[in-house]
Amino acid sequence: MKTKIWLSSPHMGGNEQNYVKEAFDTNWVAPLGPNVTGFEQDLEKFLNEDVHIAALSSGTAALHLGLILLGVKAGDEVICQSFTFSASANPIVYLGATPVFIDSEIETWNMCPVALEDAIKDRISKGKTPKAIIPVHLYGMPYKADEIRSIANKYNIPILEDSAEALGSHYKGKMCGTFGDIAALSFNGNKIITTSGGGALVSHSKEIKEKAVFLATQARDNAPHYQHSEIGYNYRLSNISAGIGRGQMEVLQKHINLRREMHDFYKSIFKDNDAITVFQEPNSDYFSNHWLSCITINSDKLGKSREEIRLELEKENIESRPLWKPMHLQPIFKDYPYYGGKISETLFETGLCLPSGSNLNNDDKNRIKEVFQRFF
Numbered sequence: 001m002k003t004k005i006w007l008s009s010p011h012m013g014g015n016e017q018n019y020v021k022e023a024f025d026t027n028w029v030a031p032l033g034p035n036v037t038g039f040e041q042d043l044e045k046f047l048n049e050d051v052h053i054a055a056l057s058s059g060t061a062a063l064h065l066g067l068i069l070l071g072v073k074a075g076d077e078v079i080c081q082s083f084t085f086s087a088s089a090n091p092i093v094y095l096g097a098t099p100v101f102i103d104s105e106i107e108t109w110n111m112c113p114v115a116l117e118d119a120i121k122d123r124i125s126k127g128k129t130p131k132a133i134i135p136v137h138l139y140g141m142p143y144k145a146d147e148i149r150s151i152a153n154k155y156n157i158p159i160l161e162d163s164a165e166a167l168g169s170h171y172k173g174k175m176c177g178t179f180g181d182i183a184a185l186s187f188n189g190n191k192i193i194t195t196s197g198g199g200a201l202v203s204h205s206k207e208i209k210e211k212a213v214f215l216a217t218q219a220r221d222n223a224p225h226y227q228h229s230e231i232g233y234n235y236r237l238s239n240i241s242a243g244i245g246r247g248q249m250e251v252l253q254k255h256i257n258l259r260r261e262m263h264d265f266y267k268s269i270f271k272d273n274d275a276i277t278v279f280q281e282p283n284s285d286y287f288s289n290h291w292l293s294c295i296t297i298n299s300d301k302l303g304k305s306r307e308e309i310r311l312e313l314e315k316e317n318i319e320s321r322p323l324w325k326p327m328h329l330q331p332i333f334k335d336y337p338y339y340g341g342k343i344s345e346t347l348f349e350t351g352l353c354l355p356s357g358s359n360l361n362n363d364d365k366n367r368i369k370e371v372f373q374r375f376f
Contacts, residue, residue, distance in 0.1 A: 005318040005367065008190040008292060011255060011359040016247030023243050031217075033239030035246055042249040043185070043200060046167075049178040051202050052209035055237035055245070056216055059164040059186030059199035064091035065212050065235065066160045066182040066201060067132060072097050076131040077123060081111040081143075081162070082326040083344035084136040088162050089327050092134075100130060101328040103340020107282040109347060110143035111135040115340035117151050122339070124155070133159050137166030137176045138324070139279065139353070140192075140259075140291035145171045145179045160184070164199070167192055168256040168289040177202050192255050192291050192358070193248035195241040256289045258358035263290040265365055266354060269372055270295065275302035279351075293356045294323060296347065304375070306352050312375050318368060323351035 019035055028034060040053040047053075056062050072078055074096030080089050082101035092099040102119055105112040116133070123130055133152055135143045152159050161180025163169075169176040177183045180202075187198040201212045214220075219232025237245075263278070270276040279294040281287065297306045306322065313320045325348050328338040355368060 002317045002367070005355050005360070005364050006357060007319045007321055007353060007355055008357050009359065010189050010194045010196075011251075011357060013247055013251030013254075015250055016244045019243030019246045020240055023239050028239045031236040031238045033242070035239045035242035036237055039195075039237070039242040039245040039249070040200070042246060043202075046249065046252065047175045047178055047202070049175065049204075051178055051204060052206050054201045054203075054209050054212040054216065055242055056199045056201055056212075056235045057237055058197055058235075059162075059184050059188065060087045060091060061216070061233070061235040062184035062186075062199045062201040063088065063134070063160065063162065064094055065215055065233070066184055067091055067095055067097070068215065069182060069203075069208055069211060070132045070158050070160060072131045077128045078132045078134060079116065079119060079130045079157075080134040080327065081136045081138075082328045082338065082340070083109060083324055083347065084138060084162065084327065085164075085324055086327065086330065086332075087164070088134055088136055089333060097131070099327070099333065099336050101326070101333070101336060101338045103326075103338070103342075104138075104344045104347065105144070106343055108141050108143055108286070109138050109279065109344075110141065111148060112340055112343070113144055113147040113151055116148065117154075119337070119339035120151070120155050120157070123337075129155070130157055133157055134162055135159065136162040136164075137169055139294055140166045140169045140289040141279070141281070142166065142169050142171035142176055142286050142288065145174075149179065158182070161202075163202075164188075165191070165291045166289060168252060170287045172285050178204075182208065187245060187248075192259060192289055193245070193252050195237065195245040195248070198237050198241050198245065200237075255358040259290045259293075259356055260288075262356050262358075262360060263288075263293045266293050266295065269369055273302075273376065274298075290356065292353045294351055294353050296350045297352065299350070302376075306350055309375065310352060313368075313371055316367060316371050318355060318371065320355065321353045323348050323353060
């Protein structure tokens, strides 16, 4: 069996163990400590905006707390991009609220501004003004931030920005993770940097960050005994995991460059194939970290389907994966409101994510290239 080529595997930089060792040597193995503070500061510096970071146990935790901090409660409605991973939508249901799903537009594959405004108008006409909007920077591609913000401001609805896949991406020079009233980052094992698990909440307010930390540490009141006036959560990132994150921050820019090189590699493979389209930025306003490089397949031109390509790669022990199945097509979400057409559905049917890791070497690239050359 040939060595597995993964879609997106963790890539250590070398100094992670030093930060972790320091945590052990100083006995800072609790969910607090110098690495947590240092990791938060590293992220704040990288995002290069007036932001405040709370390091958490996952990106999902950040979205959950973000909704709570925006005042979402049971019975409310929250607008959510349909073409995304389920973690974008699940926290809405945790709170007893209703997700309202929105189709994508074809340029960035993210939330369609036209369908968004149609949905807001219709929900208001039904007596339900949405409490928040969750757009996603899918696969590292920035969403149409100016248009989404303009609509959100028009109807006075806050944005909870899902930037789980987009650390290092930017739009008009502004970093993803800084567009929302609150934003979520992820450091899951398959992300551009990882803390093995982990995430972060980003806010423009120190007070919101402090409230997030309070809720993430079981909402313990300021008292000598254990006293609780609010429901809390065990969502804080550990000092050990944060040590991994500090080491990863040292190689983040390198990882971004290598992911973008993988994207260019696929562009070179398919440059003469008009049946394959490599997903890329629509214009120079957009800069994607290309967390995952994706293609869409015109089966009529190619004479072969997305699934045939995936299985051919699988035969050679190379992982690839269909694009996200839209939330409005998922069994658990099929009965919730949906606005838009069939763009996300078509992308799911025709699209494929290809191996994109920053640790892929030339031998890996040659194996991938040979499969496509043979297949075509």
